[in-house]
Amino acid sequence: MTEAQLYDTLRQALWTAVLLSTPLLTVALVAGVSIGLFQALTSVQEMTLTFVPKVAAMLIVFWVSMSFMTSTLVAFFTERIVPLISGG
Template sequence: MDEMIFFDTLRQGLWVAVAISMPILTVALVAGLIVGLFQALTSIQEMTLTFVPKLAAILAVFWVSMSFMTQTLTTYFTDRLIPLMEGM
């Protein structure tokens, strides 16, 4: 395998990983900011208050974006990795 093909496949795989994780990480960040702002405004320092809303938001976004994640991974494997495994 040529070095250029290897690094291009690796680069594309990393971009797929970023694209797949971006919705979940964005929602976790927004939920954390909202809960942190709520805690700062009300002076409530409860540990479960930060965990439960973040977990619920992450699970909801994971459920909604599961088809996007599956389609992205399937496309990457069928278009990029399987032809490399077969020997192009």
């Protein structure tokens, strides 16, 4: 494996990681901001109010986007990693 192949594979792996984490991080951001806004508007400062809905929303999005995540990872490994291992 050349140095260029290594850097290209690393770049592609990092991009795949960004693609996989985007749905969860987006939902966590939107849920956190909306809950924080709700708490600021109503002066309710309950700690479980910030944690439980955010985790529930992230679990739902993870469950919905699991097929996308799986297909993205499988495509990365079959198109990039397996040919590198086999020497092709």
